[in-house]
Amino acid sequence: MLPKAELHLHLEGAASPDLVRRLAARHGMALPADLFDARGEFAWTNFLHFLKVYDAASTVIRTDGDYRDVTYEYLKACAAEGAIYVELMSSPDHAAAAGLSYQGHLDGIVQGIEDARAETGIESRIIVTCVRHLGAERGVEVAKLAAKHPHPLVTGFGMGGDEAGFPPLLFAQAFRIAHEEAGLACNVHAGETAGPESVWAALRLPVTRIGHGVRSIEDPALLRELADRGTVLEVCPTSNIATKVYPDYRAHPLRKLMEAGVKVTLNSDDPPYFATTIGHEYDVAERHFGLDEAALRQMTRTALQAAFVDEPTRARLIARLDS
């Protein structure tokens, strides 16, 4: 099986409908009737509605044990598909909305990573994220929490949420704290639901990677800038179709980005919401984008080269890819 690596995965968005139902039962919580469709999958209509459904489902992740289970189950499933490395975006704001402290959510995720690694050998790191539509002040608070609670598995800081309504530079201070005071590597969602101007602004933050970034394809000068800088795009093809950034795989710019010399990786984003997995994204890249085995292997290599890990761990992972 081809070794795979994933850099862009929202942990709260990795909980399957089945796990969400189990956690709700664990806490005696009633879930909104319209959370699921007739087949029992998450039901949502457009990007902003997706974010709302995601918030509602995340409220069942209430304890450190719950975060452990979400993390462990996701990483085990990835390892079964050949993943050797996964970066998890955690959201202290979602934990807080469910009544859990920063330390509680971190303890649970760390336990899940350690349990999955002991069983399968999968390696993982945590990117603490803020939610842009909660505003710049909250972003600063999350960055300060990350600075106050350093942990060897927390290696990144990032930001998700409503990109179109909340442009990147509102969050310059949060990213400065995360990068300079907490010493974290950074990524940010940009060029997903907003256009090239959002990616240009994101490049003024201390980031080495862009979440999605696919709409950079609309600006040749931006493509040159990304290629020159070596900025890595965390591309999530099936997510982009599901949220209607593009109508179908044929319209998706993955190949054109590669041809422009931009570094790209494959990612699942929020797998159960978009009916995908990391293994499925590699399949899609082969079947719909014509990538051969060497190109898929290069995707994993690019991800490992851009991973937010210490150099000995990076060397170990690359050796595993090459073995």
Ligand code: HPA
């Ligand atoms: N995009 C932006 N914000 C998010 C996402 C996403 O796919 N998932 C969770 N928060």
Ligand code: ZN
């Ligand atoms: Zn995302």
